[in-house]
Amino acid sequence: MLDPVNISLESLNLTTLAPMLIPIVGALLILVMDTIKGGLDKSLYVVISMLFMGIDLAALLSASDMFSVAGTMMGAFDVMLIDGLAILAQLIIVGASLLFIPLALTGKRFHEFSYPEFFALFLFMMSGFQFMVATDNLILIFVGLETASLALYTLIALHNRDKSFEAAVKYFTMGALAAGFFSFGSMIFYALTGSVEINQIATVLAANNYADIGYVLIGTVFMLASLGFKVSLVPFHTWTPDVYEGASAAMAGYMSIVPKIAGFIVTMRLFEFLIHSHVVWLEYVLYGVVVVTMTAANMWALVQTDVKRMLAYSSISHAGFVMAAVMIGTTQANTALFLYWILFSFTNLGSFSMLWISRQKSLPDHQSSDHSYNKFAGMIHTAPVAATIMTLFMLSLAGVPPFALFWGKLYMIGSAVSAGYTVLALIMALNSAIAGYYYLKLVVYMLMKDPVAGVSGDTYTRNATLSLKTVIGIAAVGTIFAFIAINPLIEFITSFVYNSGY
Amino acid sequence: MVDHILSILIFFPVVAALFGVIVHKDSIRAYGIAVSVIEFALSLWLWFAFDGQSSGMQFMESIPLIPAFGINYTLGVDGISVFIIILSTFVTLIGIASLGEIKNLKNMIITLLVLQMTMSGVFAALDAIIFYVFWELSLVPMLYIIGAWGGPLRIYASIKFFLYTFAGSLVMLVGMLFMAYFYNQATGEWSFAILDWYRLILPENLQLWLFVAFFLGFAIKVPMFPFHTWLPYAHGQAPTIGSVILAAILLKMGTYAFIRFSLPLFPDASVFFMYPIAVIAIIMVIYTAMVAYGQKDIKQVIAYSSISHMGIIIIGTFALNVEGISGSVFLMLGHGVVAGALFFLVGVIYDRRHTKIMSEFGGLAHSMPRYATIFGVMMMASVGMPLTINFVGEFLSLLGFFKQSQILTLLAGVGIIVGAIYMLTAYKKLFFGEITNEENRNLPDINKRELVALIPLTFLAIWLGVYPKPVLDPINTSVESIVQLMHDKAQTAEAKRRIPSPLSQMTIPVSSIEEAH
């Protein structure tokens, strides 16, 4: 007879699991409610989702309290790893989701929101991302990643347009390939070290002094390819513009933030120990990838005719920018990564929401695509407030002070300078200048062109409701008054990042 | 309240602009004038409360903004910045007061008030990042002014203006971050405070690199050859008010920044780069004057003349002695008044004829004698006639640089010749001769609203030319302390020699020889 396995509940440390479990509970609840009584209004599900996110947030905050007292926690057979990165990333994930969900309460009716499954899937996806960031076990990362991704594919497809299906299929196929890369990469590390836990891998590799550097590199390549796909680094970015275009604007905004932060956390966990162990190859390759991602994506964004595609390319470029932090790998750089991403999420969600509220059912003659630039011509005359807010978001994205993203860029470039990457800092600065052009192009259309005859102001706000306006308002306020929050943010993030050993 | 006068000066216009959104568009002009009068009065109060004898920063305010990264909201003015602030409020006031009937007047006035904030902010900021914030932010209203009210090429011009400056200043931002990093290395603290940076002595090769980084940002703003090509487009396309403020204030940000940052932070690099920059400045002076001569559009003439004058300002700045730097600061004011007025004047005929091509005119002195007179006065001020404001600055700038290089000064001095050539030729084309184009015969002479702008500028141009002392004295006091700082910080013997200490007695050969006798 086998001995009964005795594991005390404390050692499982289930509190570490709480933040991930809460959305799952919420999702299940929604599904159950729908089975009991179908045809409930979407607002109910929105509120329920928000409720659970609120609880999730509370759980995270208590976890962060515990972290600041006790430091890094392990749990659930040491699979869960709640350190500063995990908490910060989860905060961003939950925060962005909180801003996203109210966007479902549109003025017009949209297919996807009438399904309760949408909200359930959304909550599953959240939980998947939360798992992904809160572990250093490659298996769990893989599982979290795929849970989230599969839900995401479905969410995109639920938008129920031809383009959304196309986007979902493309994303799905490439995602499957990336999953293959990830598992292959994990396999190599497992083969080399006999472990799938990142800190174990690091220990073993350090112990044998990177004897099999060639294989380490090959494993790294597969990991980089897979994670590069997730955070859309060139040349693994090709899905991004198409998927963003196909998905609803709100979903695109969400996708530009949450999946990527999850991806960045994994890259930080996996690559920074390699870089710190002087795997210079990785540093060079990352350097190259970062520069190419920033620059090339910027150049492609220049030539776009559709604002949404432009924003897609721009978020690729931003991802490249942030990836630089991973490469630099200092505490300041990692802090900058989080700071940047928090500020970016406000601004980018805001600008995608602006597109979202101007979503049209049919395409007028003068537009070549749903969000083509000329749709916004002369917006200042017909919808001055909306135009001003959109201008604000564009300026912030371009890095014009004192708006939110400027501070992120400042700190990011500052961290590059402090770590001795002066050339990289210059490249980042110049790329910001190039990026100025395409953001400005929208500003130019809005402020300086004459409106197309017969276009009235409500073109831009026909989808707006109070909740959408609130989200945009929060984003706008966050963008303008970011400078107040920078200092507490930096201090908060730095302590978390530093105490996690990054 | 006087302790916070700078913050009030900065944020009053923008708060007023926000409230301006509520004001009905028929009354917005009165509102704009009222706000700018108050703003101007506040700036006069600043002058009144300013102690011209003190060389340090005054009305300092400091609020921690991002202490974790050493960024504080620090303000303060000295003799160098205080007058540019006053000039900016003044130009905004007369600019708003003289605004013609344009479309979207309300947007224009709100934009101008926002622009006013950024202008006060740049010159009052004593923290590099705060400086940078206002510096960049000033681009936005200007972009809107050029792009929304400009000529046919307005969009090209405004984007070019924005991106060019933006690119340059981002490089400058990297420089600032490096500076802060170096400060951090040296002291263990993060700080972007300019006054803290002043205390740093940087190794010479580091100075060179940082100088170049800052230089790019400033040079594009000034604009210096060969980074100047955005300016003719911006001026050519901008509406009158845009050109006026651009020429009068925004360009001064670059030259001001040279004095505030480059010189005291990098004295050795300043000496190292003195000759190359002087050569660039000379190219600006002569080459752009010649280009101005080749123009067909009167506004382009004035635009290129601005570049030419900025060359003299740069020369004065890099004289690295009290005479030259004081002169260049004064010339900033002078050029602000004069170029501003000239752009106003061009606007006057543009309003009447909707063309700026000189060959369309001729003989305007017959139909618009008063206009011709004011134009004449301003033209003479522009070519540096003594007893006008520009002469003081040009004279001192060139005088200062003469100490550093006689040949180069001689070349820069050619500016007074070529300047006269394009200006007189343009004046002749516009005003002299018989009226050839019948449309010009019955043009109404300058009207009251336009006089509101031009009379004060004319008065200033002459008053400060005859009696510059009230302005020159405080400038001199502050410049002396900067030069002293540079002298103390200079490391190489060359730099020590090139930057004379203003506090030690000037060595006049007379005294030394008499003692020897």
Place this chain on the structure above:
Amino acid sequence: MEKYLYIALFAPLVSSLFSALFTATPKKTFTGIIASLLIFSAFVSSSILLTHILGGGEPIHVEMMTWMATGDLYIPFGFVVDEISVTMMMVVTLVSTVVHIYSIGYMDHDKGFNRFFSYLSAFVFSMMILVMSDNYAGLFIGWEGVGLCSWLLIGFWFHKESATWAANEAFIMNRIADLGMLVGLFLIYWNTGTLQYEGSFAAFAHLDTTTLSWIGIFLFIGAMGKSAQFPLHTWLADAMEGPTPVSALIHAATMVTAGVYLVVRSNELYSLIPHVGLFIASLGAFVAIFAASMALVNRDMKRVIAYSTLSQLGYMFAAAGLGAYWVALFHLMAHAFFKALLFLGAGNVMHAMHDELDPFKMGGLKKVMKWTYIMMTFASVALAGLFPLAGFFSKDTILEAAFAEHHFVIYSVLLFTAGLTAFYSFRLTALIFEGEERYKLFGIHPHEAYKYMLVAMSPLLILAIIAGAFRTTFFGMVEEILGAMEYHIHSHVTLWIMTIGTQVFVILAIMYAYKKYNNAKITVPDGTSAMENSFMYKLLLNQYYIPYAYEKYIVVPYREMSEVFWTHVDLKIVDASVDGIAGIIYNTGDRTSAMQSGNLSTMLKWMVAGLLGMLSLAVVFGLAVRYSDEILAILSGLGV
């Protein structure tokens, strides 16, 4: 006394501003009268100051207020009335009073009557600043101020293309010289620490000669422009486009002599650098003969007088360059009187002839214009330097000085020029006043000028006649400040021979001129006579082709270069490279965006390609690490 100083200085300013009030209104005679009265009051004040100085009074020095002060530089608005400046003040205020009154008549029918007086008085004010300033910077204010007024007045009839062109030419030419002057100022400041006359003069003594020479040269370049010395002389003849009273006041009596004043004022500098002085003298002598030669054939009455002015300025520089500063100043004064008279007379003629300037189209005017005839003849005699008129005393002294200093070349040139002067002066009077009444062919009915204009001219007439008598007084006054150099030829015989010889030479020239031009056969030249087709005649008439050369080799290339700079360099190189960089970035984006073909298969291939690319890099790197020792060995074998 200071009060008179201020009256002398500011009365013209008040006058100018007062007249300026009425510029926009139609002609008001009282502006002219009040302006004249105010200038007259300046004249009276100057006279009082003169008597003060003559009476052995201390020079008056006032410092009104600070102008510029920064660093070690301190420039006040300071004014000094000493022997030199009071002389200039007298000349300036006297001639300008006369010209003001004269102009009331001359500008009678002009629309811009009030404007004219405003400009004219402004000129007087600038000139007063120029001569009264106690420092170089103040002098420079006046220097530029007179340039500005000269621009305004030459271009007074701004509807005329030629007038405005001439105005611009004058201004720009002067600017070229002003740059030299400015550099001179800078040199003075950085070498002596001050721009005050007193301080800098005191310091000059301790400076090395090279520095002093440079200062002297640059200051003189300034003087060359204002006094229209070769090669900056072309503007003066063109400046005759202005109204004739302007020519009389600015381009004969006062402004153009500012250069001489500068050299005289800086005598302490120039006396230290005689080699520069010699150059000045030589250039002066050259200009004297050069200008006189052009006057010989010119067919424009005013231009002839202008060349004569130029020639006389050459005399002054010759004197000043040789160290005879007081002689230069004396000739300046005497010349102001008779040259202004000559111009004003020419103005009368022009009025009478309806602005006709060609003396060949006149003739026989003495019958209708008796007083003008008398005045112009006396002025010409004075100009020719016949005893006992003013010109004799001043010009003869210059010749004596040249002789006494043993500069015989200069002396002979100047002597020869004296003959030329006599010739062209009387060529002019003969053509205008004597002979047939050729004007009748052109249907002109000449008339004498207003009485009061003639009365106004009379002081000049008197002074042109008697000014020579002041020679000793003048010498007594200025000897202390300008050096007590009384030039005496050692042998009395030589002196007499020289004097009489000169007189005879001059008289012969006059007689030749009368013989040639006072006869009935004179007709309006039509370009057919042998003389007109001779090389020399053409050369002289075309002013040695210098204006053409300037036009062709300076003005046109400058214009073309400007055009090229703009259209090719600025637009096609500088701007195009900026746009080109932007274009490259944009086009790269445009071309490479094709990689986003939208085809899923391609996208997957890109992913795999990225993977394989990095894999190969990894393999290369891995191999390189594994075989690093071998690679290093090979590399060192290759000598890297």
Place this chain on the structure above:
Amino acid sequence: MMEIGLNHYLILSTILFAIGLVGVMRRKNLLLLFFATEILLNSVNIAFAAISHYYGDLTGQMFAFFVIAIAASEVAVGLGLLIVWYKRHGNIDLDSLASMKG
């Protein structure tokens, strides 16, 4: 008779992975493309199982199980999308998925 060692499994896995990659790149039919991705994932499973056995550690096999599970759910989602696409367009050709580009 050759002894079958770990390396052989790894090589087999790699070969299968390469085949999968080629399939992913070459296939124009969406369904076949999905098969290729399945090959990719399953090639890794072989390696995981082998390595797990080699180390005597169950983690690798656990990973393999998870991969299988994920592959299964992927197929579910993928086929769902594929069916919708087929309903709308009547084909499952990769080249028809190109309405967005640039």
